[in-house]
Amino acid sequence: xxxGRINDLWHRKDRTRTQRYGAGKRWQAIWTDGAxxxxxxxxxxxxxxxxxxxxxxxxxxxxxxxxKADMLFKEFWDKWREQQTHQRASSLRMIxxxxxxxxxxxxxxKYLTEIKREDIQAAVNGWVxxxxxxxxxxxxxxxxxxxxxxxxxxRIVRESPCVKISLPPVESKTFQFSKETLExxxxxxxxxxxxxxxxxxxxxxxxxxxxGLSKQDIDFPNSVIRLTLQDTSRRHGGLSRGPLKTKSxxxxxxxxxxxxxxxxxxCNAAGPEGRLFHDAGVVQVWKYEAVxxxxxxxxxxxxxxxxxxxxxxxxxxxxxxxxxxxxAARLGHKDANETLxxxxxxxxxxGSAMAAVADTVVxx
Numbered sequence: 623x624x625x626g627r628i629n630d631l632w633h634r635k636d637r638t639r640t641q642r643y644g645a646g647k648r649w650q651a652i653w654t655d656g657a658x659x660x661x662x663x664x665x666x667x668x669x670x671x672x673x674x675x676x677x678x679x680x681x682x683x684x685x686x687x688x689x690k691a692d693m694l695f696k697e698f699w700d701k702w703r704e705q706q707t708h709q710r711a712s713s714l715r716m717i718x719x720x721x722x723x724x725x726x727x728x729x730x731x732k733y734l735t736e737i738k739r740e741d742i743q744a745a746v747n748g749w750v751x752x753x754x755x756x757x758x759x760x761x762x763x764x765x766x767x768x769x770x771x772x773x774x775x776x777r778i779v780r781e782s783p784c785v786k787i788s789l790p791p792v793e794s795k796t797f798q799f800s801k802e803t804l805e806x807x808x809x810x811x812x813x814x815x816x817x818x819x820x821x822x823x824x825x826x827x828x829x830x831x832x833x834g835l836s837k838q839d840i841d842f843p844n845s846v847i848r849l850t851l852q853d854t855s856r857r858h859g860g861l862s863r864g865p866l867k868t869k870s871x872x873x874x875x876x877x878x879x880x881x882x883x884x885x886x887x888x889c890n891a892a893g894p895e896g897r898l899f900h901d902a903g904v905v906q907v908w909k910y911e912a913v914x915x916x917x918x919x920x921x922x923x924x925x926x927x928x929x930x931x932x933x934x935x936x937x938x939x940x941x942x943x944x945x946x947x948x949x950a951a952r953l954g955h956k957d958a959n960e961t962l963x964x965x966x967x968x969x970x971x972x973g974s975a976m977a978a979v980a981d982t983v984v985x986x
Contacts, residue, residue: 626653626675628668653678673781676774693778695729695737702769710865711854720762724749734773739783742766746787756790763789799925799934807917807924814899815913817884819931821898824881826935826953828852829928831871833905834863836896837889845882846874849954855906861894871954936961940968 629650632643647664651671654660661678665671699721706714728745729737745766749759767784774782804823808816822832825847834853841848850872854864866872877885885898893900901909910928918924925933932953939949946958946969955961 626651626678628652628671628675631664651675667786670781670785673774673785676777677780693734695732695734696726698734698773698778699726699769702772705772710867716761717765720765724754724762725766734770734779737783739785739787742783743787746789750790756792760789760792763787799923799930799937803921803923804931804934807921810917810920811913814901814905815910817888818899818905818910821881821884821888822928822931823934825875825877826932826939827875828867828871828932828954829910830854830907831866832928833899833907833910835898836863837892837898838896840885840889841874842882842886844874845878846876847885848874853907861897863895866954868954868956870956873951873954875952933964936965937968940965 629652630648631646631650632640632648634640647666649665649668649671650662651665651674652660652662653675663671663674665674703717703721706717709717725745728748729741732741742763746759746763749762750756754762763784767782767787770779770782770784773779804819808819811819818832821827821835822829825832827835827847827849830852831849834851835847839848839850849866851863852866852871854862856862888898889896892898894903897905899905914924914927918926924930936949936953939952946961946965949965950956950958950961953961
């Protein structure tokens, strides 16, 4: 049976360095044809080595998936999009928007086999030059890379052109949302949005989690909000709740006596399906976003949206000395690494203070 494998020429299995460390190409692809023959080829990047192995199984004279090798980018994008049944509705809307606005126009009329690494790099660079935010350009690249990965798997192309692409840096965010700013904001908006802002700032919930809260989510005996669903209602759709953003989003968020009183009042005045926040019907995304946009005209320092309340909550936790692990658990992050990617700059890194503590170790 024909098989392929990849060796790391710079490290042994125990992660110690080999004599070849730092010299030559790191990744060695080995293809065994099943009849005693073996072919080796070295690559600078691991994904290039994997693409080469994948190409060894490709027979372009008979494609087992019945797809033509010279398929247009748009044709395969549509097929790939149809396969994304595992994605949440909001994620699918983002994919469709990315394809319609940027990705498909960029590769319009091109065949998969003619798109090279330099074309992908040029696309990413062009998106940023045209005004796309670095984080959004990175997301659009991710969609493109995933599509090409599927094209390799289906043996439409020999290897993906999404190899060693230089992505635009995303600047570390600094959040200047103060307690004073929060109070001014709350005083500037009507109910139920003012109370929603207090709850959001006190819990760190995502906007969809916040406005999806129903009274059955509030566990008063244990003083926790049990998050299992979020709001998925749309402007022209009916009331709905659906899965949370990630598996890690499913969590319990504790609350104290002050917030308890607020939540009790909300539960006693709950609206359709027990929703805590309602305004002549359920507060859907377009309603609360409009409230924020209006408030920002008078308070530009509040930032771009309701998510700023989540950042404010994180900053309060960090300022009180809670660890990245604790903050990650409360915010529903996958792990502390995800938390640090966003908030690392908030943790105290006072070198003089650390030096003073270190001196106590060797003090006479």
